[in-house]
Amino acid sequence: MKVTLNRSIFMQELQTALRAIPGKATMPILTGVKMELTPDGIYLTGSDADVSIETFLSKESEKAQMQIEQTGSVVIQARFFNEIVRRLPEDTLTIELLSNQQVSITSGEANFVVAGLSASEYPQLPEVSSATPLKLPIPLLNQVIAETVFAVSTQETRPILTGVHFILEENQLTAVATDSHRLSQRVIPLEEAAANFDMVIPGKSLVELSRSLPEHEEFVEISIMDNQVMFTTSTMKFYSRLLEGNYPDTRRLIPTNFETSITFNGPQFLQSVERASLLSNEGRYSIIRLSITNEGVMLYGRSPELGKVEERLSYEKVEGEPLEISFNPEYMKAALRAFKDSQIVIRFLSAVRPFILEPAEDNGNFVQLITPVRTN
């Protein structure tokens, strides 16, 4: 194996593969990156138990200026390799496999010789295929992830809730996440047909996917097989294991009757919640209180040791009955951040029933739910 190519382009590739590579691993070879040099270009593979990333840098890429002298493959300790490549003196580098899995890395007058491992010891990636994969614009997939993944459970007591539930049926993609205290659901009507699916992807994988999807590409294809999902772009394959088990039926959780509704400017209300949450550690739980009366709308926070905060809120519109309701400000902050700049409407049934949040202009495609805290 011997190749000479542009250093900064190779470094980008390496960074992408590195995202899947753990600092420590129970299988030591997984701290390495697998480099495969074929007549077509360079494949780099990184993997931990849950996520694998395979990148491809084509020989045809003009920027890569790739000169392949001999094909082959090897595994190199990834973080260390990355440090070396990053610090090389010139714009190009040459990587050569010597005898005994020794790898030579040369740039200008600097030469490194490091110990590699045989590529044959590296675990095989799963074979994933789907006759009609779902094709989505990358920004849309990133948006769906951002709108749901924050609501997954961080507790391992119900592992299935640590993932986002994706359902494709009747030309409609639904993504929903809940930790049983709050829920976030995004629905996307699809134009093209694709094979139906029903899967739960670990939240951590989705966060990593979102960071890894190339910015300069438009589309990603999603394929499923057994307990794996694969996201494919023209330069990258991203694999994640799926969570096993039945995801709870969340459709019946979202209420449809309401007694009170209030419309806020989202970012402004978020700032008020952030202020109130500074004084919200009443007892074990973090709680703030929203009061909607004929006299106005108030937000209260209190912390027995530190003090209290109160604020008269501006709002766009109030409808229905007066209400006093308490909730965890962390859930509210996360929900409001997911709505970004929009006007949002919050609909309540009573002080003890979950309430829902939606963009005021939305047609029901994005809805969040928060369970209040009973204070009496």
Add this chain to the structure above:
Amino acid sequence: MKVTLNRSIFMQELQTALRAIPGKATMPILTGVKMELTPDGIYLTGSDADVSIETFLSKESEKAQMQIEQTGSVVIQARFFNEIVRRLPEDTLTIELLSNQQVSITSGEANFVVAGLSASEYPQLPEVSSATPLKLPIPLLNQVIAETVFAVSTQETRPILTGVHFILEENQLTAVATDSHRLSQRVIPLEEAAANFDMVIPGKSLVELSRSLPEHEEFVEISIMDNQVMFTTSTMKFYSRLLEGNYPDTRRLIPTNFETSITFNGPQFLQSVERASLLSNEGRYSIIRLSITNEGVMLYGRSPELGKVEERLSYEKVEGEPLEISFNPEYMKAALRAFKDSQIVIRFLSAVRPFILEPAEDNGNFVQLITPVRTN
């Protein structure tokens, strides 16, 4: 106590005082900031055991738009106060001392009431005075600190070495730091006379001082009394305790005879050292090897488990005898960073004697010394 003023100006003041305030303190009142409202303006004081900062915001400051309704003083939990001020909704805020040391903080429709502490419980700052304080340009003081403070010892076995030794005599200021493996010394000829001194300032205090000195001011005055030094600008007083004990006589440590000298482009040599240091953990110590022969100048690194690196170095000039010498790359990196962009000359006597580094263009005012590692 009641005052209304511009929020962002007050926040800047608070940030400065906050630099001296520890997250946790053995005396709980030291996690607070003391706020003193006088007819002239606002004093804020923050302190840990070693460093105290007192800022002053004048009533005359146009930007502050200060309206003083009633003078007074109180101590407020500092990090919490900072969080509140940072999140307030409007451009101005009002701070008022209520009964029982309760403090009201109001901005727009948001009102906080938090528990304060009596200012009379806050420790007094030391009284420091000097008939003829030393006056230095702030950028020059920052430079001296940057050129020396990295070389102080981080070990508490010889506490005196954790500080920088400042000596003012014969109209010349000398700053020197050493951890007994390397040394850095800067000499500054002074134009104005000032009272002689000889003091050791903790390295940590100097790092904090450098961060705290206001960028928009030109000069700082340095006064000493007993075991305290005070740095004064028109808006800030920065106090630090001094280290007690005798600083070793470092003048005789700097050699004056040499057998070999080499001149490098500083930043280029630094990059080569950084590369070599990636593979430098031979045994317990980090070591790289420089070889100067008639065939050229080489730098070597080796790590039994990982591999090896070698690089042919470009240099400006070599004089004297061939030499092979090994040293800790961390010391070399720190030294080279302190020289910034200059050409540097390194002078050696032998492979086992400390060598010195100087800017090639310098007149002896900035010198560093590194002890090599014996490898045989």
